[in-house]
Amino acid sequence: MMSRNRFLAAIDRTGGIRTVAYGTGTSIACRELMERTGAWFPEAHLDAQKMASLAMAGHTVLGLDVVMPLFSVCHEAAAMGCRVQWGGPETMPECGRPIFKDEDDIRIPADLLRRPGCKVFGSWTQGYHYFGVENFLIGTLDDPDKTRRILDRLLPVTFAFAQAQIDAGADCILLADHATRDLCSPLAYREFLLPLHRRLAAEIKAPVILHICGNTSDRVGMVAQTGLDCFHWDTKSGRPEQVRAWAGPRLALMGGISNLTLFGGTPDEVIAQRRAAIAGDIDVIGPECAIPLTTPLVNLRAVACG
Numbered sequence: 004m005m006s007r008n009r010f011l012a013a014i015d016r017t018g019g020i021r022t023v024a025y026g027t028g029t030s031i032a033c034r035e036l037m038e039r040t041g042a043w044f045p046e047a048h049l050d051a052q053k054m055a056s057l058a059m060a061g062h063t064v065l066g067l068d069v070v071m072p073l074f075s076v077c078h079e080a081a082a083m084g085c086r087v088q089w090g091g092p093e094t095m096p097e098c099g100r101p102i103f104k105d106e107d108d109i110r111i112p113a114d115l116l117r118r119p120g121c122k123v124f125g126s127w128t129q130g131y132h133y134f135g136v137e138n139f140l141i142g143t144l145d146d147p148d149k150t151r152r153i154l155d156r157l158l159p160v161t162f163a164f165a166q167a168q169i170d171a172g173a174d175c176i177l178l179a180d181h182a183t184r185d186l187c188s189p190l191a192y193r194e195f196l197l198p199l200h201r202r203l204a205a206e207i208k209a210p211v212i213l214h215i216c217g218n219t220s221d222r223v224g225m226v227a228q229t230g231l232d233c234f235h236w237d238t239k240s241g242r243p244e245q246v247r248a249w250a251g252p253r254l255a256l257m258g259g260i261s262n263l264t265l266f267g268g269t270p271d272e273v274i275a276q277r278r279a280a281i282a283g284d285i286d287v288i289g290p291e292c293a294i295p296l297t298t299p300l301v302n303l304r305a306v307a308c309g
């Protein structure tokens with residue numbers, strides 16, 4: 004089966020074709036891949052040709068079935084007006100200072116899609132970037148209704164970027180929403196995010212993969228109720244078979260390879276995790292999150308080619 008078909012079959016557990024694919028929805032960019040392709044950070048964040056060459060190396064050098072042409076969490080923030088520092092070959096970009104204090108400060112620029120941003124982030128992550136993590140989280144306790152209104156007002160940004168990617172030919176949308184357990188309680192996920200993620204699942208007209216870092220053991224079951232196609236999980240959540248048990252039969256799962264192992268382990272350890280992921284019924288096997296920029300290529304190649 005060709006990579007594209009294999010990947011799309013793997014994330015559609017209702018489709019009847021059961022297969023394993025290799026890949027990740029988050030960044031595979033690292034120094035050695037930049038050397039191979041000549042596409043370096045920070046230019047590869049904003050130059051479409053360089054971005055495409057670096058992303059394609061995920062397939063041509065690493066043998067993955069899916070490529071993801073964005074490597075940072077700052078694109079939509081840049082488009083919304085944050086002063087992003089794009090970093091360098093060994094530093095990831097940073098979003099800069101918050102730009103909004105109150106809900107009425109929210110302005111979505113009319114030329115949003117012509118600005119240098121196009122990654123699909125949910126309202127929760129956007130809330131962190133525009134209001135500051137601390138202010139945003141305090142707001143969820145002080146005035147939950149206002150938080151709901153803020154999340155709602157930011158949703159058009161998510162939809163606009165998702166639709167622009169579909170219009171440009173994307174087969175699948177990666178929706179990152181950093182509702183990690185240390186910053187978003189299970190109750191907050193249920194109250195604020197479950198309804199929003201349901202809307203995104205219903206309204207984005209392509210398969211959607213939700214990415215949340217960190218331990219998500221208390222919310223994999225809730226993600227399974229959103230109608231989203233696939234969940235990109237972190238190995239801090241538990242063993243593959245345990246995560247599959249929480250997810251149930253319908254939700255596809257992506258991940259299974261620990262970033263710590265990729266960064267500091269050996270190819271044999273990566274291969275052992277791949278086998279465990281296959282045995283645990285994980286559909287798309289790959290790194291759990293954006294990899295550290297100094298991850299050795301030999302370990303990355305072991306994910307699909309080892």
Ligand SMILES: [Zn+2]
Nearest residue numbers: 215216292293
């Ligand atoms: Zn992550």
